[in-house]
Amino acid sequence: MVYSVDLSKAYFNLSNDERISVWHSSIYTALLYLWSQNNFTNRIPITRKVLMRHCHISSIATYHKCIKELQEFGYIKYVPTYNSFFGSYISILIAE
Secondary structure: OHHHHHHHHHHHHHHOOOOOOHHHHHHHHHHHHHHHHOOOOOOEEEOHHHHHHHHOOOOHHHHHHHHHHHHHOOOEEEEOOOOOOOOEEEEEOOOO
């Protein structure tokens, strides 16, 4: 199955990156879970509250720092909406 290969690649890339902390890994794993729940559609609607609950992060500062760094490192594309009624969107980027 293509998705299992993609998930394996995504996790392999993450686990071999020295810049990644346990907090990055937790957020990324939660995003992979939400991606699978969203039928692997690569525009995942998220809210900070839900994602923080999934990855067991209680600090908003840590959450935002890790999301920003995951985007800078090329693991995700984050599209904030700045609207509490509509969630933001994240796309999973998987390097070849």
